[in-house]
Amino acid sequence: MPLLYHFCQRRKWWFFCICIAALGTFISFEHLKYSKTMAELIVNITYVAEREDQLVHGVLDLSKRMDKVSDKLNVVNRQIRSLDASVPHERTVKIFGVQEAVNETDDILEENLRNLSSTLLNVQLGPKDVEAVERVGAFEKSFPRATIVYLGDNDVKRRLIHASAEKDVSIKVIDNRPYGTTMDPDRPEDCNLGIAEFDEPVFVSNFSLVSEGAWLTDSASNGSEIYVFQQQGKSKTVLKFNSTEDLVADKVSETFNLPHPWYGTGHVVYNGALYYVREKPLGVIRYEFAARRMRKQKELDHATIEECTYEDSELGGVELAVDETGLWVTYCNTGTL
Known part of the structure; x- marks a missing residue:
């Protein structure tokens, strides 16, 4: 009996040792897998960080290139404006509000325009300042047609447009440009049509029983x-x-x-x-x-x-x-x- 007892005790000990050894092996194996996964994750994070750094440098480089392109574009625009200033411009204006006679001739119209320019706009037109004049559209008794004036000097055109913009008179002088032409804000003659400000709305009347x-x-x-x-x-x-x-x-x-x-x-x-x-x-x-x-x-x-x-x-x-x-x-x- 004592020998059998010692034998059983010895077998339990060996079984326990085997279980401990198997468990330790399993834990070591899982630890190795986890370590490998962590290593791969660290490598990926490092790769992303390197690419992010490259992307930041690429954006900075692109921004510098865009600044250089913008500087070159500004230089080109200045050169275009300089060339544009040396080219003769269309020296015509369109005038609204000039009263029209039934048997009006070009000479009568030109003389009338000279008088209106002098009295209303304080712009004196010399003998060579007006090359030709013509009316636009069909004749109407109740409403004067617009007048196209071909001027001899671009400075006269500028002074007429500016004087008309500054004064509240019966005639209006604008640049004779096609509808839809894009205005250049760097040229002073284009600034006279700009909106300066809006006044506060004024209540006039209310039809309380009418919704539309x-x-x-x-x-x-x-x-x-x-x-x-x-x-x-x-x-x-x-x-x-x-x-x-x-x-x-x-x-x-x-x-x-x-x-x-x-x-x-x-x-x-x-x-x-x-x-x-x-x-x-x-x-x-x-x-x-x-x-x-x-x-x-x-x-x-x-x-x-x-x-x-x-x-x-x-x-x-x-x-x-x-x-x-x-x-x-x-x-x-x-x-x-």
């Missing part, structure tokens, strides 16, 4: 008349006020009844005539206030309101504009403008 409408003035007239539209799609009435004061006081001068209800807010008044938009069918109507009747109408066959790409309001979709060249209509056509 429009008010217009005659852009071809120097008068102060105001035309008011109320209740889109329901009313054919246009109210005329002789001045802003009458509008504030609700003092109606005349009432006009249109042949069709108006639609939207994009109407215009020009030279005593109203050009307005009707809805059904969609079109443009010319209504003369003096005759109190419709003179012309034009349907917009392919115009659409529902799929308008530039107007998201039910109050628009068709916009009218007018200048000395004619009437302009902007509207949507099956998703396009």
Whole structure:
């Protein structure tokens, strides 16, 4: 019995030693795997840090190159301006507001321009300063056409434009450039059309019972008349006020009844005539206030309101504009403008 007991005790000891040895081997193996993973992670972090450093240096190098390119571009721009200053420029101006006679000749127009330049702008035009003059557009009795003046010297052009910009007179002188020409802010003659500041809005009048409408003035007239539209799609009435004061006081001068209800807010008044938009069918109507009747109408066959790409309001979709060249209509056509 004692021998058997000692034998069993010895076998348990050896089993315990074997388990400890196996566990130690397993722990060592896992430690090696963890160490290998940590080593790979450190290598990756080092690689990323090196690439990040390279990227930072690359960005700095690119920034330096861009600065050099910018400096070269500034030098080129200065050279272009220098060359541009040495090239003769178009020495023409466009003048608005010069009254026109029925049998006006170029000599009469030139003499009138010289007098206006002297009296209104304080710019004296010598015998060689004006090379030629001409009117633009078709003759109208009620509204003078613009005048193109070909000048003999670019300095005279600059003085005329600057004097017109500084003085509030009946004529306006601008550079005769095509519409859409990009202005160069470094050239002083281009600065006269810039906006200096905006005044605070002034409350004029409120039609409390009307949620939609429009008010217009005659852009071809120097008068102060105001035309008011109320209740889109329901009313054919246009109210005329002789001045802003009458509008504030609700003092109606005349009432006009249109042949069709108006639609939207994009109407215009020009030279005593109203050009307005009707809805059904969609079109443009010319209504003369003096005759109190419709003179012309034009349907917009392919115009659409529902799929308008530039107007998201039910109050628009068709916009009218007018200048000395004619009437302009902007509207949507099956998703396009």
